[in-house]
Amino acid sequence: MADTQGRLTFVLDENSGGLLHLLRQARAVAHEDLIDLRELGIPAGTLDPDLLVKLGRHARPVLVTRDGSMLEPVIQRGAWRDGGVMLFLMGKAWGKLPLAELTRRAMFLWPSLVAQAEASAAGAAWRVSPTIPATSGNAFRLVTGQHAAIS
Structure with a gap:
């Protein structure tokens, strides 16, 4: 399991x-x-299960991925839980965006993504909306795990 101390x-x-x-x-x-x-x-x-295990060996890992199906197979969920990797899943809709628009949206959401990760426990997983909401904090939907509310 990854460290819970130190920087993400x-x-x-x-x-x-x-x-x-x-x-x-x-x-x-x-x-x-x-x-x-x-x-x-x-x-x-x-392979995703191997990736999650390897990442779990590093201190406080937060994986930002456009692989929205990362947690679908049961074997991957087990590797994710064992590794304690925090996930931000940017699904299929992100992959359909032109690179310039993907970058613009990701840059806009990045400060909120960091704040969400800092407020969350190891092993939390979030789906990231591809649309820019009225408030950036509404861009994340908890899939599973624990988090603290951010202000």
Whole structure:
């Protein structure tokens, strides 16, 4: 199980479409807290259960993925629970957005995503709306896990 102390490590998967570079350029979070799977030594195409187990070995991992079906197979749910990885699932609708629009929406929601992760316990999972709501906090729907309310 991952540490519950210390800073969160935001991990973007191979489907992030250049978002990692843009978030770093915008200094959204400190560089050492924002990485991709390759930087962790996890190759693209790693099966989801293996990915969740490997991420669970790192301190306070938060996976941001466009794989909205990450938790559907039972075996993946077990790996997710065992690893304590926090998930932000950006479903199929995100994948249909042009890259520029995907980036704009993700950049808008990023501060709220970070706040939601900081207020949540290890193992929480959220679905991220592809639309920009009136308040950015309404963009996240708890799938499972524990969280504290953010203000």
